[in-house]
Amino acid sequence: MSIFDSHCHLYWNADDNSIESQIEAAENAGVSRFVCVGTNADTSMKSLNIAKQYSQVVASVGIHPNDVPDIAELSNDLQQISDLAKQHAWHAIGETGLDFFHKRGEPLAQEQSFLHHLDLAKELSLPVIIHCREAATELVTLLEKRNEPVCGVMHCFSEGPEFVQRLLDIGLHFSFAGNITYPKSDLIRESASLIPADKLLIETDAPFLAPQPMRGKKNQSAYIVHTLDVVASSRNVTANDIRRQIFDNSIKLFNL
Ligand SMILES: [Zn+2]
Secondary structure: OOEEEEEEOHHHOOOOOOHHHHHHHHHHOOEEEEEEOOOOHHHHHHHHHHHHHOOOEEEEEOOOHHHOOOHHHHHHHHHHHHHHHHHOOOOEEEEEEEEOOOOOOOHHHHHHHHHHHHHHHHHHOOOEEEEEEOOHHHHHHHHHHHOOOOOEEEOOOOOOHHHHHHHHHHOOEEEEOHHHHOOOOHHHHHHHHHOOHHHEEEOOOEOOOOOHHHOOOOOOHHHHHHHHHHHHHHOOOOHHHHHHHHHHHHHHHOOO
């Protein structure tokens, strides 16, 4: 059994659960591959160090939209990310994107940072991991204005069907997280039913967004099986029917 957790933050769980025990629990649940995602220079390096220790893990480098500094300091931080990106072996750029829900990171700085990450990903031929919260219209508009295909993934996709086709036209993949299992998430389940099979990924975003049966707990990669089940049922198939395809999509996207 092979499941690929395309987005987790193993370093934020490490106080309660050692990296080793998280990976072991995940492997017992059938999860054999992980992308450990950076949110700033520090957590990107933590991800890289985990990837050096565990061959099942690959790492990404980037600045989360809520971690972007004020415009005045932005170019310094972006230069640092570019330097890191060129110095080490990464498998993705991100997470980057737009987040207007949390009141951290001014919108203009987030936009500039996002565009920088897109350029960097293109330059290094790496997929980009895109975060989007309460900013879908702005984000899609920005990508459409840029007017070139983007290799990457909309992580924790939480939008309704109205954005699916526009993001497909840009070339993006879609990764679904634990929030697709919540009772009120009909629109996310509808979106999941519309994604072409070769564009579909799953993730935990651990330690956030534990799936329904585990809700209230700190999320971990082992819990991804509940997300897989709901993605499958949204598409009227079984988890067995789509697990391999989702795994292969991830292997291909992250150049493994
Ligand atoms: Zn994340």
